Amino acid sequence: MGLSRVAVQKVGKRFGHQRALVGVDLELAAGEVCALLGPNGAGKSTLLGILSTLVRPTSGAVTYVDGDAARPADDRLRGEIGLLAHASLCYGELTAVENLVFFGGLYGVADPEARAHALLDQVGLDGKARARVASTYSRGMVQRLALARALIADPSLLLLDEPFTGLDRGGALALGQRLGQARADGVIVLVVTHDLEAIAEVTDHVVVLRRGQVAHAVRQRGFTYAELRDLYHRHAD
Amino acid sequence: MEAGLIEVAAPPVSCPPRAAGRTTGAVGPSTAHRTGFLRLAGAVAAKDLRVELRSREVVYTMAFFATVIVVVFSFAFVKDQRALIEAVPGVAWAAVVFAGTIGLGRAFDREREGDTMRALLLTPAPRLAVFAGKTVAITALVISVEAVVLPLCLLFFNVDLGAGVLHLALVLVLGAVGFAVVGTVFAAMLLRVRSRDVLLPVVLYPILVPMIMAGTKATGALLAGAAGDAWFWTQFLAAYDAVFVIVALWTFEALVIE
Numbered sequence: 001m002g003l004s005r006v007a008v009q010k011v012g013k014r015f016g017h018q019r020a021l022v023g024v025d026l027e028l029a030a031g032e033v034c035a036l037l038g039p040n041g042a043g044k045s046t047l048l049g050i051l052s053t054l055v056r057p058t059s060g061a062v063t064y065v066d067g068d069a070a071r072p073a074d075d076r077l078r079g080e081i082g083l084l085a086h087a088s089l090c091y092g093e094l095t096a097v098e099n100l101v102f103f104g105g106l107y108g109v110a111d112p113e114a115r116a117h118a119l120l121d122q123v124g125l126d127g128k129a130r131a132r133v134a135s136t137y138s139r140g141m142v143q144r145l146a147l148a149r150a151l152i153a154d155p156s157l158l159l160l161d162e163p164f165t166g167l168d169r170g171g172a173l174a175l176g177q178r179l180g181q182a183r184a185d186g187v188i189v190l191v192v193t194h195d196l197e198a199i200a201e202v203t204d205h206v207v208v209l210r211r212g213q214v215a216h217a218v219r220q221r222g223f224t225y226a227e228l229r230d231l232y233h234r235h236a237d
Numbered sequence: 238m239e240a241g242l243i244e245v246a247a248p249p250v251s252c253p254p255r256a257a258g259r260t261t262g263a264v265g266p267s268t269a270h271r272t273g274f275l276r277l278a279g280a281v282a283a284k285d286l287r288v289e290l291r292s293r294e295v296v297y298t299m300a301f302f303a304t305v306i307v308v309v310f311s312f313a314f315v316k317d318q319r320a321l322i323e324a325v326p327g328v329a330w331a332a333v334v335f336a337g338t339i340g341l342g343r344a345f346d347r348e349r350e351g352d353t354m355r356a357l358l359l360t361p362a363p364r365l366a367v368f369a370g371k372t373v374a375i376t377a378l379v380i381s382v383e384a385v386v387l388p389l390c391l392l393f394f395n396v397d398l399g400a401g402v403l404h405l406a407l408v409l410v411l412g413a414v415g416f417a418v419v420g421t422v423f424a425a426m427l428l429r430v431r432s433r434d435v436l437l438p439v440v441l442y443p444i445l446v447p448m449i450m451a452g453t454k455a456t457g458a459l460l461a462g463a464a465g466d467a468w469f470w471t472q473f474l475a476a477y478d479a480v481f482v483i484v485a486l487w488t489f490e491a492l493v494i495e
Contacts (some may be wrong), residue, residue, distance in 0.1 A: 054355055056494055079361035087352030089359075093288040105280050106360035133291075134351075149356070 002156025003064050003071070003080050004030045006051065006188055011060035013046050013212075020046040021212045023060065030156070032219075033179055033189040033202045035228070038209035038236050044192045045086070047209070048159050051190065052083045064157075079107055082155030084163050088146045092135030096125055096145050099134060100152055107153035119148040124174060139166035147175065157188045164195040172198050196228040203228070208235040274369075277362040281370025286377060288347065295340045299382045303336035307386060311393035320394045326456035328394075330412070330449050332386045337379045337416050338438055344375060345424040354428055358493060368421060368489040375417035383409040401459045404467060408455045411474040415448040415481060422485045426492040448477050 008026035012019070021043045028034055036044050049055030050062060053073055064071040064080075071077050083089070090099045097116050104112025120130055123144040129137065134145055143166040150158065164172050172195070179202045182189050193199050200223045208216040208231060216235035223231075289295055307328055314324035348354040357367045387409065390396065398405060423441050427433040455470035 052359060054358060054494065075361045075363050077361075078359055081359065083355075083359055085352060085355065087355075089353055089356035090351050091284070091288060091347075091353055092351060093291050093347070094284075098287075102280065102284050103356065103360065106277060106357070106362040108361065153361075 002030075002186075003066055003188060005065040006157060007063040007065065008047070008051070009061050009063065011047070011050060011057045011062060013043070013050065013055065014058045019212055021050075021057070024209075024212070024214055026207060026214065026217070028157075028188045028190060028205075030186045030188050031183055032204045033183050033191060033199075034205040034207060035196075035199050035203045036190055036192045036207050036209060037194075037196075037228075037232050038215075042209040042236070043212040044209055045161055046212075048083070048085075048161050048190070048192060051157070052081055052159055053078055054083075079153055080156045082150040082153065082158045084146050084150040084158075084160045086161055088134070088142045088149075090134050090142070090145055090149055093133055095133055096120055096130045096137075096148070099145065100148055103149055104152050109153060112152075115152065116148070119151055120145075122151075122174075122178070123148045124171060140168055140171055143167055144171060147178075155187065158182055158190070160189070160191045160193075162193055162195075163191060164193060164198050176202060196232060197225045200225045200228050206231055208232065210236055274363060274366050277366035278369035278373065281357065281362075281367055282373040282377075285344070285371060285374030289344075289374070289378065295343045296378055296381055298343065299336040299340040299378065300385045302339055303332040303382050303386045304389060306332040306335065307389045307393060311390075322394055322396055322460060323457070325390050325394045325396060325460060326453035329386055329390045329409075329456060330452045333379065333383055333409070333412065334416065334442075334445065334449060336382050336386075337375075337413075337420065338441065340378050340382070341375060341420045341424050341441075342434055342437055344371075344378070345428055349428055354425065354493070364490045364493070365486055368425070368485065371425070372414075372417045372421045372485075375421055376413050379413035379416055380410060383413060396460060398459065401462075401464075401467075404464075404471070405456060405459050408452060408459070408467075408471055408474060411471065411478055412448060412452045415474065415478045416445065418478065418481045418485050419444050419448075422489055422492060425489070428493075444481075448474065451477060 006028040008024055011021055011024045013021040024043075024047060036047065038044050046055060050057050064073065064077055094102065097113070097120070100116035100119060101112040104115055109115050125141060125144050125148070129141060134142065137145065143163070147163065150160070163175055167175060176198055179189055179191070183202060183204070191199055203223050204221055205219045206217065206223065206228065207214060216231065218231070310324060310328040311320045314321040314328070358364060387405065391398065420441060424437060427436055427440070430436060451470045451473040455467050455474065458464070458466035458470060
């Protein structure tokens with residue numbers, strides 16, 4: 001069973017004298033797509049880093065709940081988390097399949113090669129591209145590979161930082177559908193994006209961060225682009 | 238609405254149970270837990286070596302740099318028109334350590350390019366397995382450079398070690414392990430620091446001094462035929478490695494998390 005809820009309680013993060021996050025409260029639930037919005041430097045990527053366990057909060061706590069029980073932040077918890085970051089998190093010297101097989105092995109995926117090909121089919125990296133090393137890929141292809149890597153262990157908490165970057169219209173559409181599927185599968189999805197149009201329809205929960213604080217949060221089953229744009233302008237600008 | 242509060246504008250969306258929705262079943266319930274530490278460390282090491290074999294960038298750079306050091310010093314340390322055998326320990330260990338530092342920096346630059354160190358630390362593999370895997374790969378690179386340095390030293394300084402060559406190989410392997418253990422911890426720690434190229438030798442060399450001293454003493458003793466002294470320094474090197482393996486295992490995770 002995967003994670004059913006993630007609770008962020010009064011989380012703060014400092015980098016030296018710089019305050020990146022200040023007393024952030026946030027609750028993420030299974031089967032919800034949460035859009036984390038905010039201007040550059042609002043602390044969105046830092047919050048993603050904390051949720052992924054790669055960054056330690058200076059204050060506050062994050063609780064990962066499985067059913068009714070809190071999960072300890074141990075090695076196994078990380079197996080439930082899929083992260084798509086600014087960087088590809090993949091090796092340029094390896095092919096797409098080699099990258100996914102390697103990471104699949106570290107995640108304990110039963111048949112990493114079959115899983116790699118299935119995911120590459122899903123993200124739309126064709127057979128020819130799969131045999132090339134990732135350093136020869138275009139930005140969009142790297143993004144597709146990075147998404148496949150994030151999904152390699154079928155995570156129950158999916159953290160996506162600007163997932164639409166570099167994707168063509170078809171790729172963005174497919175990603176939107178993938179997010180809808182993840183929502184239907186009961187995955188907790190947190191998306192940091194400025195592409196409000198692409199995310200609007202599948203979003204259930206909007207959190208606007210400004211200067212490291214939650215400026216606004218609202219839950220609603222699906223938004224329109226105009227609603228998201230309006231929320232952003234009212235609370236982030 | 239007040240900052241920090243969550244406004245629920247509509248009834249909470251229904252949350253299908255995760256188990257029901259999970260379709261692929263790609264990961265068994267405790268598969269990741271069962272996978273062994275050694276297998277995971279081996280996977281990280283094999284990946285690093287595969288990447289290096291594909292480009293050969295690091296090993297060629299290290300070997301070239303080490304060769305230049307040995308050749309230059311073999312012409313610099315000359316007495317009565319013969320290369321000075323007494324210089325061999327210092328030349329060999331300086332070549333290994335300096336070339337090793339170049340290799341260490343470049344090997345971790347690769348992890349920085351795609352931010353892949355974060356990807357490694359994000360997997361459920363124990364972080365110590367990641368450390369062990371990277372250490373094994375660095376050790377292999379340093380040993381490959383030593384395999385170039387040792388014959389070059391014997392050739393350019395006209396040394397005949399006889400049976401002592403095996404003992405010297407052991408000393409060099411112990412040195413490679415010590416260098417890789419300490420180097421991996423500091424290179425991983427400095428991965429996100431802007432001036433890491435400058436800082437790495439500054440923080441690394443003071444800690445490597447006992448290892449370099451023991452290595453040069455053991456090598457010198459072997460050249461002088463003093464087997465007893467050589468064994469003492471060999472044991473010192475082994476103890477150094479053991480201590481720093483323990484310290485590295487203890488501190489690695491704390492040092493690499495932001």
